Amino acid sequence: MDLFSRAAICHLTEFDLQGSANTAWALSTVLLADSSIFPALADLLLSSLLLDTSMACLDHVANELTHVCQLVWAFSFASCLSQRLGQRLYRTLIDTGARLDCIPVQDLVTGPPLETRCKEMTPGGPTLAMDLDGISVVFKPPYWEVDAKGQLSRSGLYLSKYLQAAHPASPVLRMARFEYGFIHRLDVPSSGLILAGTTFRGLAALQWQMHTYSICREYVVLVAGMLPAEVLKISASVQDFLAGRSYVSDDGRPADTELKVLDHSGASRSDERHTLLSIAIYTGRRHQIRVHVQWQGYPTVTDEKCLCASSKQ
Template identity: 30%
Template sequence: MSKTQMEAGLPKVQHLQVTANSVGQRLDNFLLNQLKGAPKTLIYRIIRKGEVRINKKRAKADTRLQLDDLIRVPPVRLSQKAAETPVGKSLRELLLGEAVCFENADLLVLNKPAGLAVHGGSGVRVGLIEALRQVRPELEGLELVHRLDKDTSGCILLGKSRQVLNALQQQLQSKTLGKFYQAWVVGHWPADLREVSAPIDRASSPSGERLMRIAEAGEGKKALTRFRVLKKVAGFTLVEAEPVTGRTHQIRVHARHAGFPLLGDPKYGDAAVNQAFQRQGVGRMFLHARRLVFTDPKGGETLTVEARPDPSWKQVQTLMQNWNSKHE
């Protein structure tokens, strides 16, 4: 192979110009979209080291892009496997059909299955957004308005343009976008326990996994979750949870703090109870984003979109019926 041929395969400096569809986007999110297959750690490292320049100047990860900004990206060797991993047939069919809860010219609401990460990353080649960009290539400006944990199912909202994305995220920040979840918890949740207000902070984890905890007085970030009892079956309660604030793992941490951990929660749940259900073939975490309420940025009308839980929710109730007799 000649030197010219070898150099042809090497990564090169890129100069990317910001178009109208990317105005207002954070630099890190822009690069994650442009550099298919690049891990987040790489994106943040090249930004931190000053190798990414906007109009010849250093920039931070949260820098908001302006129209016609010229972004210099250093030579980056990408994982072609991550960038080109094809979406499986079953996921493709799901995203094109049954998973679509609502769609118009400006936005999309999907019923995300449990077990699917919203972004590709460490150990995850294809997340929801990468899969959607493969199966819906015509939606060039598609971006997530918010996120869901990998183990959480249900409504997830996406904007089809930068203008719509910004408008929906503004509703999220101003708390005018309502998110309502359903969760099965272990124990009999009292009907008069209607909210949990307790600050949340990151917990130390030797393994490096993301764990949160109820913070000490004067520490952490304020967090408020409203709860409502929907149904009781044997030793379990189905609750509706509305996270007024949007902290990481908020519903899960607040439920455990109240004494009623989520069924199937691998981080904050009751390990013995979880294992008992796993032996019966039910191994997911029972947290589902049931309903979104928001204003259509273009039409102005209030939209209420719901996502139905998957069949495992009926299956687990059958198992619950016999719980007390087996575990007295």
């Protein structure tokens, strides 16, 4: 890898934003934080125009913002994000978001006028836990899908539709290229709080906090079996590039899950024993919690039921 780093440094000036992001991501995932390429790459980013939105189409801007987020995550994950570079990347995200908010709505989205869209709220459905300037906190009930990456189910219970109805004047919530304003997901059977940007600037602020680990995510999970209290952390790469499927794999992305045993429910029958966990994740891979606990041999109770049902068929 030292040879790779030296070769990459020689070609840094040839990299576009995507090349820089891919290089930083690759080095951070193999934990080469001490690589000499991080300081060299930081110097290049500080001296370059990161993102010019004046002549770019929205698809290009969305892609470039994704690369900026990858840089923020990679440097943060490798503990190499200096104050100067952090400020530069932060301002790039926030300023670009503010400029996008100034674009007339009709130039961003098509379809019926946003202000005339009906505000349909489903009884027993999602609710707004908090509504701030440019940011919403939504409670997701079980079996509603956070369809940031596209709709994987046919249930019709899509959280993007709820938010669009709750904020009919928000263009970002209708734009798939910006993942409908979502910055993270919850599995369909789960319930909990979801953060979403209702303006481009609000989305940028949330993305910055997410990728610099300023947002702490904790979950309460019931798993099958008596998980030992000494199992405190699971570090196993998760392959989540295939739609609808995630699994532990050496060629996946880094994934860390911290566990705290809250309680055990004992029973004479082994299939009735469960463990209540408090779980914190620092890398939001798709299905990360379910994949990690199942990999340890303690599937969530929902997954346990599915496994039992499939084994009986």
